[in-house]
């Protein structure tokens with residue numbers, strides 16, 4: 591696999607697909623700069639070699655050209671983070687873009703306007719990709735968040751750089767971290783899956799059963815398993831039509847020698863609210879009118895015990911409604927257990943939108959081995975799929 595270090599960018603223009611799809615507030619200010627920070631090492635490597643960087647990204651889901659989705663709003667933030675004045679051009683293809691690139695000097699950075707102002711981007715249009723390809727000597731993909739999409743700038747463009755294409759440092763780290771969990775993992779391997787629904791994680795579960803020793807199932811999705819096993823789940827979130835599926839998964843796990851850990855007790859609430867009355871109950875016996883919104887104390891001890899023995903840990907999905915303070919304890923204790931195991935030498939990977947939000951909110955981000963930046967892309971890799979953006983660089 592060719593990486594950025596195989597290239598010297600002296601006097602070269604690197605055309606870098608970054609993921610600057612950052613959240614903006616109503617004043618169009620960037621509220622979370624994680625994705626820009628994450629792209630910095632790749633951009634700086636190009637500049638330090640003595641080359642220049644042409645950055646392309648999408649922002650939001652514009653329908654045609656929409657002012658509020660213009661990347662010009664984030665130029666100041668990128669400039670501050672990179673410490674280099676970023677130039678901007680109001681189109682990502684065509685004469686203006688080509689002229690701006692031609693004028694770009696070594697050590698300079700140019701940001702192109704939102705790729706998705708052109709519907710050809712998402713359509714994976716070959717002509718559009720070819721137009722983009724004129725804007726650099728070497729193509730670098732550093733956008734893990736869109737690596738599962740066969741868009742013009744993430745996949746189709748790579749064919750115009752048969753020799754001169756590379757993963758960026760961020761994308762390379764994402765791939766290596768997932769490989770460490772899925773292929774080169776040290777045993778025992780534990781996967782923790784939480785979140786609201788079994789249905790959205792089913793393919794992930796089926797794929798990782800071949801790779802893990804322990805599977806912890808927590809959060810909203812556990813109730814489908816508990817009910818399928820004959821438990822009473824009250825008003826808890828539950829996918830009745832997935833009960834047979836849940837039983838099939840437990841059977842598959844048993845056949846493969848995977849130990850499945852379900853919650854033992856829950857914090858049950860009389861309404862879906864931070865002001866609700868709560869009680870700790872046996873997860874198989876949740877009273878009518880009550881719903882389980884967080885893992886109970888016995889569950890937390892049990893999950894932590896499994897995690898403490900693990901050498902490789904994968905975490906996707908919270909084990910409670912952590913957005914409400916009253917129901918955050920289970921997710922915090924789980925994060926603490928993973929942080930402790932990591933300090934003891936385990937490799938831990940956290941990924942998927944909500945667990946990433948949780949590790950950041952509760953301050954675990956630097957206490958785990960790796961926090962993945964791409965929710966959907968990571969889930970597809972866990973499902974065992976080949977991502978088109980990765981494949982386009984490899985082949």
Ligand code: AMP
Nearest residue numbers: 785786787809810882883907910911944
């Ligand atoms: P997902 O997007 O499937 O990973 O689900 C994440 C969401 O699951 C978070 O917003 C959590 O609040 C929610 N969640 C976790 N546990 C529960 C639960 N016991 N009941 C309802 N929602 C839950």
